[in-house]
Amino acid sequence: MSEELKDEVEAINSIYGDGCLVESPDGQHVYILSPPGEASSLRIEFPPSYPEEPPAVIGTNSSGAQSRKGDAARELALFRQAVGTVFQPGTVCLFDAIEELSRLLEELAPEEPESPIRAGTAAELQDLDHQQQEATELSQPPPWTISDPTIELKSVFVARCAKVSSTEQAAAFVQHLLASDKKIRSATHNITAWRIKGAKGATFQDCDDDGETAAGGRLLHLMQLMDLWDVMVVVTRWYGGHHLGPRRFALINQAARDAFVKAGFVDDSKTSGGSKKGSGK
CATH class of the missing domain: 3.30.230.30 (Impact, N-terminal domain)
Structure with a gap:
């Protein structure tokens, strides 16, 4: 493992939690990424020359339910798009790719109906006025x-x-x-x-x-x-x-x-x- 990849694995797990990015037990240079939220886990292969060359997103990690297959395929395609968007030779890219995936998923999420507006109580309005002042x-x-x-x-x-x-x-x-x-x-x-x-x-x-x-x-x-x-x-x-x-x-x-x-x-x-x-x- 290169120093750049070692540092990136540590940074990703410190930001998103332990276990977000772990080495796969069945493949050299292959890691399993579990993005934050409900996105599917992905298998990523880092070439020995990374970050001079981009990582390869080789598939999803088979652990999801049957009903998630369509979502997993979409998220796989979106993450490949995210890596292609953010990768720059010589610079680690996984954090930015995760953030780009979150942005893309947000854009595609159906809009939730607006909640009815609740009138504030007199005490709440007075407190808001006080803060504004x-x-x-x-x-x-x-x-x-x-x-x-x-x-x-x-x-x-x-x-x-x-x-x-x-x-x-x-x-x-x-x-x-x-x-x-x-x-x-x-x-x-x-x-x-x-x-x-x-x-x-x-x-x-x-x-x-x-x-x-x-x-x-x-x-x-x-x-x-x-x-x-x-x-x-x-x-x-x-x-x-x-x-x-x-x-x-x-x-x-x-x-x-x-x-x-x-x-x-x-x-x-x-x-x-x-x-x-x-x-x-």
């Missing part, structure tokens, strides 16, 4: 500390962090940021995470991927490792037209670390072992 009527802009931009293959990552004392304040800071900055509002993703210590020992932590699957959880995990409390972070990504694969998670966390260090929330030695970080490629 906090977002738009802050006496001062949030005290953001902003990272240096990290650029790779034309994708740009910028993080900003701030002290917060409540989940309502954190949500208001995010809303204020989106409402006041058109460039950030139109970015591809705005990934958020926060950790807050409340009264009487209560703790609150949450994250939002904003469409960048698993990114929010990884950002929250970074904050846990750094033991950061009463802090929130927003990492903004502008997509540059090139797939970065699992590498983008490292870039997201790198931008967040830079913001935390600049704000004085953590020593540089705790984020990079004291080594100087590059400014991105």
